[in-house]
Amino acid sequence: MTTYSINLDEIRQRAHDRANDFDIMLHTLEFRAEISDEALDALVERVAQPIIHAIDCTQCANCCRSLxxxxxxxxxxxxxxxxxxxxxxxxxxxxxxxxxxxxxxxxxxxxxxxxxxxxxxxxxxxxxxxxxxxYPMLTPDFRWMLTDLIEGTSVCPIIFHTLDAMERLLDQLDQHLDVPPVN
Ligand code: SF4
Ligand code: SF4
Structure with missing residues (x-):
């Protein structure tokens, strides 16, 4: 099983380092109107599920301390x-x-x-x-909650790892979604 860091110093640093990439994802998704909100949410849930499964929130509790x-x-x-x-x-x-x-x-x-x-x-x-x-609510409406979720990347390891994984898929989104070809 893949392991995901819950070291909060590391998560904060990685969230800072990836901030521009996450912003590009935000703007890219805003302009990909052919991708339905439902299809995008379904992909986010598929990407997030193993991350949520792998992370033990009882070892973190940063949301309870910070939010x-x-x-x-x-x-x-x-x-x-x-x-x-x-x-x-x-x-x-x-x-x-x-x-x-x-x-x-x-x-x-x-x-x-x-x-x-x-x-x-x-x-x-x-x-x-x-x-x-x-918490953390990633769907429904991932596309329209993305600004808030990007803020959450420095607080919550589940949010960080999910956005990290989603951003890495960005170039091949059409392969992961049932998106009709653009004529
Ligand atoms: S923030 Fe919510 S989940 Fe965390 S300790 Fe308080 S009541 Fe419990
Ligand atoms: S929801 Fe996020 S911030 Fe809260 S305990 Fe789980 S991983 Fe940590």
Whole structure:
């Protein structure tokens, strides 16, 4: 099985070194209108699957240390019940609404790293917020999320290795996608 580095210093350096290549991929994909979003997403999922399988997130946890975690009211209720606080007390202790509202979200954890992180493990794993369950979200709409994903290459090894692999396919995209020839 291929191994993928989760050394965060190395990932940051490689993300920096590849930034121009990723930008070229972004602009190339924007102009390849004949490639449907669905076909591109299917390829991304094929490329990402072995990377996700090979990387052990419990050895990394950089997202839990580095990123803002946005919450819904349902996330808050679930977590409050799980930690045994009433919802008002949980809100006071854990949630920042003002900064979340600036970006149109309901709330986010007030602290980074996340207070539920225990070493590199999630202390509320079975009750974690939806944002945590879906991160890193590579699809749907890979093409239209690529700007944000490029930013994520210096944070998340899964994102870095997936974009690294996708960029290497760029010259032969038509061979990997069911794209009709251009007349
Ligand atoms: S709730 Fe768990 S998965 Fe989500 S950021 Fe905190 S430690 Fe990480
Ligand atoms: S999702 Fe990315 S940043 Fe988070 S633990 Fe897994 S590899 Fe690390």
């Amino acid at each position: 803002h975690v946005y919450l819904t009211p349902e996330d808050s209720t679930t977590l409050a019940n799980f930690v045994g606080l009433d919802e008002i007390a949980f809100d006071d202790q854990y949630i920042n609404h003002d900064e979340a509202h600036v970006v149109g979200e309901w709330g986010r954890f007030a602290d980074r790293p996340c207070r539920f992180l225990q070493g590199s493990l999630c202390g509320v794993y079975s009750h974690r917020p939806e944002t945590c369950r879906t």
